Amino acid sequence: MIQVQNLSKRYGDHLAVDDITFTCRPGTVTGFLGPNGAGKSTTLRMLTSLTIPTSGSATIGGHRYSDIPNPGAQIGVLLDASAQHNGRTGREVLTIAAQTMGLDRKRVDEMLDLVGLSPKEAKRRVGNYSLGMRQRLGIASSLLADPQVLILDEPANGLDPAGIHWMRQLLRHYADRGGTVLLSSHLLHEIEVIADEIIVIGNGQIVAQGSKDELLAGAGTFVRALEPDELARALSVAGIHVTPATADGFSTDADPADVGKAAAAAGVALVELRPGDRAGLEDLFLQLTAGNQRDALAPAPAPGFGPAVQQGGQA
Numbered sequence: 216m217i218q219v220q221n222l223s224k225r226y227g228d229h230l231a232v233d234d235i236t237f238t239c240r241p242g243t244v245t246g247f248l249g250p251n252g253a254g255k256s257t258t259l260r261m262l263t264s265l266t267i268p269t270s271g272s273a274t275i276g277g278h279r280y281s282d283i284p285n286p287g288a289q290i291g292v293l294l295d296a297s298a299q300h301n302g303r304t305g306r307e308v309l310t311i312a313a314q315t316m317g318l319d320r321k322r323v324d325e326m327l328d329l330v331g332l333s334p335k336e337a338k339r340r341v342g343n344y345s346l347g348m349r350q351r352l353g354i355a356s357s358l359l360a361d362p363q364v365l366i367l368d369e370p371a372n373g374l375d376p377a378g379i380h381w382m383r384q385l386l387r388h389y390a391d392r393g394g395t396v397l398l399s400s401h402l403l404h405e406i407e408v409i410a411d412e413i414i415v416i417g418n419g420q421i422v423a424q425g426s427k428d429e430l431l432a433g434a435g436t437f438v439r440a441l442e443p444d445e446l447a448r449a450l451s452v453a454g455i456h457v458t459p460a461t462a463d464g465f466s467t468d469a470d471p472a473d474v475g476k477a478a479a480a481a482g483v484a485l486v487e488l489r490p491g492d493r494a495g496l497e498d499l500f501l502q503l504t505a506g507n508q509r510d511a512l513a514p515a516p517a518p519g520f521g522p523a524v525q526q527g528g529q530a
């Protein structure tokens with residue numbers, strides 16, 4: 216169990232982390248989501264005793280990281296994949312870590328296998344690794360001692376789509392076996408797919424937290440009908456405000472149950488009724504971090520600036 220209680224970190228007159236409190240439970244993946252500079256890395260560094268808190272506490276299993284004997288054996292940590300020793304081979308990095316923690320050397324081969332680094336790649340110096348390979352090596356290193364807790368800062372950075380898929384499955388399996396996972400990301404869709412619990416941080420403060428289902432429930436409803444005009448009328452009568460989303464469909468802030476009831480009461484046949492999709496959570500993320508997001512403060516780009524973005528496409 217990870218427990219963060221009224222944790223703050225001040226650098227000069229800048230409050231990088233501002234009185235945050237959260238818990239990560241065994242058997243769950245907790246996503247720590249926030250824009251650049253929100254305070255994610257500072258929090259994870261305080262959890263792993265690399266940065267001293269200004270106030271509050273951060274404990275793992277009831278203890279500060281620095282008070283845990285042989286902490287690597289109980290807590291797997293990956294904070295900066297690019298910080299590995301460039302002159303050593305991947306295998307050497309893992310072998311030294313295994314020796315330091317008093318582990319059997321066969322764990323090195325098991326972990327190389329687990330993270331998909333081939334024997335040939337394991338013989339290469341880390342300085343010649345791609346960022347994705349460094350992430351895989353860092354994940355191997357964090358899992359070496361089969362710890363109960365994993366703390367990962369932006370582990371998906373540099374991984375290709377297949378690598379991201381692999382990592383999701385790995386972390387899911389790890390949590391399903393009772394492990395506690397805390398991972399950070401500034402990418403909403405990454406967190407959305409992988410996490411059971413989500414903590415959103417902006418400008419050092421937690422702006423939302425809860426289960427993914429709870430936060431998604433706040434993302435409203437998408438609804439489609441054979442007769443969209445009748446549907447719009449029925450929802451309006453029920454006091455539900457809608458926004459046209461497709462030719463025959465609407466988005467609304469209301470819950471799916473309320474939308475379904477309103478349509479049924481008016482005898483309107485629906486062809487689709489579901490929680491608001493990813494865009495809904497994206498809106499939520501942007502709303503929650505609005506004002507905390509540096510992009511919200513930046514002037515809008517001049518017309519014609521940058522590539523054209525297709526409707527529905529990813530920027």
Ligand SMILES: Nc1ncnc2c1ncn2[C@@H]1O[C@H](COP(=O)(O)OP(=O)(O)OP(=O)(O)O)[C@@H](O)[C@H]1O
Pocket residue numbers: 226229231249250251252253254255256257258401
């Ligand atoms: N050692 C330090 N000295 C001064 N300010 C710092 C220091 N470390 C972090 N900060 C500041 O604290 C704030 C939070 O930084 P942090 O690295 O925790 O953000 P983050 O959410 O991890 O961002 P990113 O997604 O860009 O990695 C930033 O404004 C950063 O400039």
